[in-house]
Structures are given as C-alpha cells and as structure tokens.
Amino acid sequence: MRTAAYVLVRHELRLLASLAMWLARRTHGAGGGRVFGYARGQGAMMFGFAFVCLVETLTMSVLLRDYPTVHQMVFVLDVYTIVFVVGVHAACVVRPHVLDPDVLRIRRAVHVDLRLPVDRIAAVRRELRTTHEHADGELDIPVGAQTTVTVELAEPVAHFGFFGRRRDIHLVRFHADDADSLVQALGQALAGAVTQARSAPSPRPDLPA
Template sequence: MTRLWGWIVVGVRFEINLYVALGRWLLRRPAVPTGVTPWGYARLVTPVIWLWIFGSAVEVVVVHVITPWLVVRLVLLAVGVWGLLWMVGLLASYRVYPHLVDDDGLRVRHGKRADVRVPWERIARVTTVDRDLPSSVRTFQPCPAGVDGEGGIDLQIGVSGRANVHLVLTEPMTVPVSGEPLAVTALTFLADDPREFVAQVRSAVRSTAH
C-alpha cells in the first residue's frame, strides 16, 4: 500500500508539473535565469508529439460527432481534452526546462523529472556520442568496456530513447534515486546541437582549470 501511495504521489506531482510547464510556455516564461545560456533537447521529439496532438484532436472531434449518447459523449470529450492538454504540457515541459550553462557549471534537465547540477571542476571529459538508451527518462547503467567512465555508473537521461552527449566526472558524484543516494561517474544525455554544446562545455572547463 505504501508503494502504491508513493506511485500515486509521483503521478499527481508529474501531472501538476505538466500544467505548470504549459502555463510557463503560454506566458513565454521559461525556467531560465538571467545571464544563463539555455540548451534545448526537444528537437528530436517535437514533431512526434505534434503528430500525436493532431491525431488526438481529430479523434476528439470524430468521437464527439459519432457518439449518440449525450453522457458518454461528454465523458469522452472530457477525457479527450485532458489527453490533449497532457501532451501539450509534456511538450511544454521539454521547452521551458532546457539544459543550462552558467559561470559555475552545467545543469542537465529533462522537464521536471530530472535535474542534475555538475560544477565545471567536476567534469573530466565531454564528447559527442550516438547512443540508444532504454525508453525510461532516467536510468543507471554500468559504463561499458571501452567507454569513458568504464567501471563506474552512467546516469543516462534520454529523450525518446536517444542520447548524443557523454560526460565523464573527475570523481563520483552522488545523486538521489528513490530517496537513496547513488554515486555516478558519468552522464549521458541529449542536446539539440551536440557539437556546439560540447564545444561550450569544453571551453568552460578549460577556463575553470586556468
């Protein structure tokens, strides 16, 4: 029962965060502080979500027209509108919570579901990659042989199961996982412009070293 209640709380919190993100998007108020450089990661998934939104909007209209029973029609309309808002909110969460680069370090984000801060002095190496990840938003995998960070734990933050940036830490960094701390030695995640992103991160790391 405790575990079920925990999942319910997570689900409700996720739902609320989607609507907050939607409000930020409509008001053009992304969660980007002044003087901080944002880096998007929604380019890959945006066309797919818009296709789902368009298909769902058409479905709502068709179902509303062909359903003869008023009560059923209203229930299906409410469910359809909720689904549309949910998908638009999901897209909004990708757009208003980008990765952030500032004078102190890097924040790797995935909407409100993942937010990891990495100071510049903790970054050993950063490279572009082309990698398929598990479908979940955040996973932890052993760094495979022949990959930077080998022997440690790679925090993988994928978007639509894809990642293109791999960052190795100078030493393990603790991140919370279901309330328990876990030490990771690398991060793998997605950026819209990985080469430019990696170039800026490398420049910032070099500046900090000197």
C-alpha cells in the same frame, strides 16, 4: 516521505505551469547562464501525437453521442491527454539545459533536473547514440530515442529518480539540439576551472612554534 500521489500531483502542476510559461514565452531556471535547447528533435512527433489524440476525441464524440455519460467521461480523458502531451513538450522548451560557470544543469521536461558541478566533470564529448543499455552508474536521458553528448565524471553525483530513488552516477548521456556548441562551451568551462585551480595560492605551511 513523499507519497506517489504527491509526486504525481506535483508533476501535473509543473506541466501546467510549463504550458503557461511556454505561452508567455518565458524560460524556467535560466538565470544568467547559457541555455541549450533539446526539444527540437521531438517537436514534430509530439504535435503529431497530439493531432492523433484530437482526431480520436472528435471520432469518439460522434460514436458516443447517444451515450452522454460515457461521452463526457471519454471527452474529459481525451482533452486531458492532449493537454498532457502539449504540456510535456512545453516543459521541454521552457526548461532547457543551463551552463553556469560552476554547474551544468541537465534537464528533461519536469522529469529530470540534474546538476553537475563543473569541477567534478572529467571529460565531455560529442557522441551520437540511438540505442542505450542500462548500466550501473550510468544515466541516459534520450530525446527522440537519441543522445548526442556524453559527460564523464571524476566523482559520482547523486541522481534522484521520479519517485525519489537515489542513484550514484559517474557517466551521463543526454541530447542537445546544438551539441557541438554545448560541448565546446563546457570544454571552455572545464579549462577555466583547471586554470583557476592551478592559479589558486597554495596554503601557507604552519610555522614552527
């Protein structure tokens, strides 16, 4: 069983890896699928927060210059905070949503990576929400406190939380920068799946002995 320490260390390593990929202008897990970003809505806020942390780091360096031990500890913590904030944004950029012919992969940084088989999706719609209430069987993945796409499932899909807790969900709300294009592309994938299912040959009946 994975311990909390293992989960946290893995999380930090993934953030650092995402930061390196962001600097290298690479994308994680896209393959040949169509990608849809979701980080644009939070970019200004994240960099604003990082700037505030930078100002705090400089201020504390001045205030604690006569206390070298405390100064070093606070400086390391402040630098780590800045790297963490930028790493979270980088993870959102390099880990976009991905739509393959058979699977919709919904992601949020390194915290959420949910795969929805297209044949289990019953409906998809463009829906802007800025408030979310917890409900059984529903998963909200907001960015900048809003979601723009709602997906309803014909069959529940298992979702595992940050520490591995399982939830069976039948509805997902998430954000995409270009929600209209994602909804249209997913709608086309659903139509294609329905057409393929209807055109599949029926099994031959068993012949009498």
